[in-house]
Every structure is written in structure tokens, then in C-alpha cells.
Amino acid sequence: MVSVGGLARQRRRSAWLFLLPMLVVLAAVAGWPLLRTVYFSFTDATLATLDAYQGVGFDNYVWLLRDPVWWRAVWNTVIFTVVSVGIETVLGLVIALTLNAHLPGRGILRAAVLIPWAIPTVVSAQMWGWMFHDLYGVVNEALLGLGLIAEPKAWTADPNLALPVVIAVDVWKATPFMALLILAALQMLPRELYEAARVDGVHPVKVFFRVTLPLIRPALMVAILFRTLDALRVFDLMYVLTGNSRATMSMSVYARQYLIDFQDVGYGSAAATVLVMVLALATVAAITLGRVRFDPGG
Amino acid sequence: MRIRRIAGRAGLALLVLSIVAYTVFPFYWAIVTSLKAGSALFTVEAWPTHPSLENYEAIFRQQSFGRNILNSLAVSVSVVALSLGLAVAAAYALGRVRFWGRTLLLLVVLGVSMFPQVAVLSGLFELIRWLGLYNGMGALALSYMIFTLPFTVWILTTFMRELPKELEEAAMVDGASPFVIVTRVFLPLMGPALAATGLLAFIAAWNEFLFALTFTLTDEARTVPVAIALMSGASQYELPWGQIMAASVVVTVPLIALVLVFQRRIVSGLAAGAVKG
Numbered sequence: 413m414v415s416v417g418g419l420a421r422q423r424r425r426s427a428w429l430f431l432l433p434m435l436v437v438l439a440a441v442a443g444w445p446l447l448r449t450v451y452f453s454f455t456d457a458t459l460a461t462l463d464a465y466q467g468v469g470f471d472n473y474v475w476l477l478r479d480p481v482w483w484r485a486v487w488n489t490v491i492f493t494v495v496s497v498g499i500e501t502v503l504g505l506v507i508a509l510t511l512n513a514h515l516p517g518r519g520i521l522r523a524a525v526l527i528p529w530a531i532p533t534v535v536s537a538q539m540w541g542w543m544f545h546d547l548y549g550v551v552n553e554a555l556l557g558l559g560l561i562a563e564p565k566a567w568t569a570d571p572n573l574a575l576p577v578v579i580a581v582d583v584w585k586a587t588p589f590m591a592l593l594i595l596a597a598l599q600m601l602p603r604e605l606y607e608a609a610r611v612d613g614v615h616p617v618k619v620f621f622r623v624t625l626p627l628i629r630p631a632l633m634v635a636i637l638f639r640t641l642d643a644l645r646v647f648d649l650m651y652v653l654t655g656n657s658r659a660t661m662s663m664s665v666y667a668r669q670y671l672i673d674f675q676d677v678g679y680g681s682a683a684a685t686v687l688v689m690v691l692a693l694a695t696v697a698a699i700t701l702g703r704v705r706f707d708p709g710g
Numbered sequence: 711m712r713i714r715r716i717a718g719r720a721g722l723a724l725l726v727l728s729i730v731a732y733t734v735f736p737f738y739w740a741i742v743t744s745l746k747a748g749s750a751l752f753t754v755e756a757w758p759t760h761p762s763l764e765n766y767e768a769i770f771r772q773q774s775f776g777r778n779i780l781n782s783l784a785v786s787v788s789v790v791a792l793s794l795g796l797a798v799a800a801a802y803a804l805g806r807v808r809f810w811g812r813t814l815l816l817l818v819v820l821g822v823s824m825f826p827q828v829a830v831l832s833g834l835f836e837l838i839r840w841l842g843l844y845n846g847m848g849a850l851a852l853s854y855m856i857f858t859l860p861f862t863v864w865i866l867t868t869f870m871r872e873l874p875k876e877l878e879e880a881a882m883v884d885g886a887s888p889f890v891i892v893t894r895v896f897l898p899l900m901g902p903a904l905a906a907t908g909l910l911a912f913i914a915a916w917n918e919f920l921f922a923l924t925f926t927l928t929d930e931a932r933t934v935p936v937a938i939a940l941m942s943g944a945s946q947y948e949l950p951w952g953q954i955m956a957a958s959v960v961v962t963v964p965l966i967a968l969v970l971v972f973q974r975r976i977v978s979g980l981a982a983g984a985v986k987g
Contacts, residue, residue: 428803438822438855441853441856445836513722524734528733530969532965542955584732592980596980641824668828695824
């Protein structure tokens, strides 16, 4: 007869056995490579000489902080993140509230909204790249026809227009995700609350700001945090729409250009390490300032 | 009062229509473009006057697009199988057994999902070359674990935790080992959760770009997103837009079909992964 304590111990032992494969894979693809990146950032390693390099101390970081192109990439990433996540939150709220109203054709709307989310970013970048084409694009054609612009614009080539275009495409692609998460939160709200507000004759706008918004705030904060972290490490969109152009280059594009295109693993790793620190800071800030809670207790 | 209600309804309908138009139009435009051959590409019209499948033929004949689709399928299917297998086992431990460090482990797993991919690029590159996986599908299947494992583990743990305790206790009284409990008792109950997380993992793997771009070299080894991003025409300055759009339509149609069939599952999976997480 095995005692209860013995059984619990046996269960704990098998629990670790069940966890082990997952932990080994995560350590191999995430933990170890991240450590290597941090390590490489203090060396002069190149892609061709990954096993023969010398330590250079903080040199890579010093060069990085002196490079105006890096600061441009930081600035681009910050602008991109703040503007696109801001627009996505507002639009996502509008779409979620519309989906939550009991309308005919709600299923079609939900399916239509899922399409941009399911499409590969590369495909959406190409589709919009073609629509924004300077000579044959439908956007120029439409705006010319409406008399909103006098001559065709080179949307993706013009340094002043390229970042807004990238933001517009991201808004199209990521708003559905936002809308669906907000919708899930909306559907968990008790109906009686609204009944009460309606009986009391409270204006719907007031109900939204006084009742709905505070109640979905926790879910909204998590959604915003997820989108912000995604936006801070954006790569595909810029790379496909505008290549390595400095006008739109994000921190990820900058780091990859050094790591792979210039084969300067040491310097590129320094840039990647700084990006990790930025993401970690954003997470900590969100958790303390925005009081985002991750509740693993379920 | 009545007029106001009708106006409100009309306004809402208009809002719905504009949302649908906004989300669907780029895809519609890609289809229109893909059906245009030759110089018709350079005229803007709502539907091609002479629709042609020339672009679709070209991507399979001139480009190695058929091969790229097979690559993407192979990678995505193995990623789904691998991550579900690893995550079910881990979810049992994390969801059903109380042990020291459980919460910390869950937070570490969540933390991994916040890694920027570019931050593991050099270390992964080294590992993949060392394992001899460079320019092959194994490199991608392995590296994709970094973004599929965190959310599969997280969602399945939430699901596993909510299964009734009595089931497990009854099996334990019968002397079933944890392995038997997971495979015979829990797994049959997890169909919906596995479908939802598997779909999310499939879509994530099918759409991935950065690793696929970096860890493959030749046309034959590329996955669909890389092929579409790097598709080139006769000259460097003349992108084959018709073909790019045809390829985009080909890879998007199955995804849209999946989304339409499984939209409830996907929505519940997304919600479980993010709201509860």
C-alpha cells in the first residue's frame, strides 16, 4: 500500500518527466540562442567565423549608440508602435461593439474580419504594395478620380509617406485580432447591467464609458500589451513593403541587416540585445503602470 | 422616435458594410489582378475584360511554387504535431499536478512568447548548422517551436485544469499511470482544445517569414511566404505583380476556407490564449 504522501511525490516526479521534453526544446530554441546572442554582442564574431572571434567589451554597444541610422530605427519603431496600436485599439473597439450588437449578418462580419488576421503578413504586404503602386496602383487612381490628390504619389518610395503606409497596412492586418479579443471580453459582461442602465435611461455613450470600458479594461490592457510587443519587434511588413529603406527600418530590420546581410554577428547581436531589453522594459512598465495581470491560476 | 431608430439601424448597417468592404477589398483586388494577363495589368478596372489563368499557370511552371507549397505544408503539419505532443504532456504537469515552481514555469513560458525572433537568430543559426539542418525543413520545424510552444502550452494548461478531478481519481484508483491517464482519459476529451490550438499553430507556422528567410537558401527549400516575398520577373526592376497576386490568392484561399469552417474554434482559442492568459 502506497501512502498518500508517497503517491503525491510519485506524481510530482512524473510531472517533471512530462515537462522535460517541452523544457528541453524551449531551452534549445529560445534560452540557449538568446544567451549566445548576448554573448556574441561582446565579440567581433562574423557569420563566417562563428567559432573564431575575440572579445571586444562594450565596443559594439558604443558604436550602436553612435549610429544615427540605429536611432532612426528606434524612432521608426516607436512611432509605428504608438500610432498603429492606438488606431487598432479604437477601431478594434468599434468593430467589437458592432459585432456584439445583435445584428443580422453578424456571422459574415466576423468571418470577413478574420480574413486579414489569417492572411500571411507577407501576402498582405504584397497586396497593399500593389494597391499603393506609384504607377498602376488602385489607391492613386481612386484618389485622383476623387480629386483628393493632383498627381500620383510614390507611396512606398517617398520617405514621408512610407511609414504611414506601413502603419495603414498593419492596422488592416492587426485590428481583427484586437476586435476579437475585445469581443470575447464583451461577451462575458452580465446582461443585467445593461438592462438596468437602459431602464434608468442612461445615454448609451455614457454607459460605454462608465460601465463597459472599466469592465473590459483588464482584457483590453492584455490585448494592448500583446499588440505592443508584436509591434515593437515588427519585421515582415517593412522588409516586404520597403526593403531595408531607412525611412521605415524597424529595430528588427536593422538587427537582421547587420546579422545576415552584413554578416556582422557581433554588432547585430548588440542591436538585438538592446531590442530584447526594450521589450522587457515595455512589459515591466505595462505590468506595473497598466496593472496588467497574468493569472496562471486560471 | 421611429425615424431616429430607422436612421440608427441604417447607420449601423452602413458601418457593417464599410467594415466588410475595408477588410475584404484588398483580397478582392488581388483576385482581380491575378486574372489579368499582359498589359491589362496596368489598367484599373473592377473586373478584367479578358480574365485569364495565365498567371496561375506561370507560378507553377516558371517558379517552383508547387514545391514551396509542399514545403510549407510539411513544415506546418510537423510543427502542429510536435507542439501539440510536447504541449499536451507539459499541460498535464502544469494543469493537474501541484509542485513547487509551477507558476514560475508558466510565466517563463509566457515570457518566451515575448522574445523578438531576431534576438535568437544568431544562436539558432549556429545550432541549426551544428545539427546539419541548414536549408532544410527540419530547421524551420525546430525553430518555429519558439512561438508555437508558449501559446499551445498555455491554452492546453488552462483547458486541462478545468477537466473534472473525479475522472483522474477514478483512473488512479484503478492503478493507471500518469501516461495512461493522459493518453486514455484526458486526450479523448481534448478534441476541441486540440483543434483550436492546432489551427492557431498551423496558421502561425504557415505564415512565418523571418526564420524561413534566414534558414533557407535555395528556391527549392523556400516556404510560401518567402517565395512570395522574393518572387521576381524577367528583370530586377519589373516585379511580376500578376504572378505575385496569383500566388497570394493560392495560399490565402485554403486559409480563408479554414477560417470560415472553424471560426468559432479559432475565436475561442484566441480568447483562451489571451484573455485568460
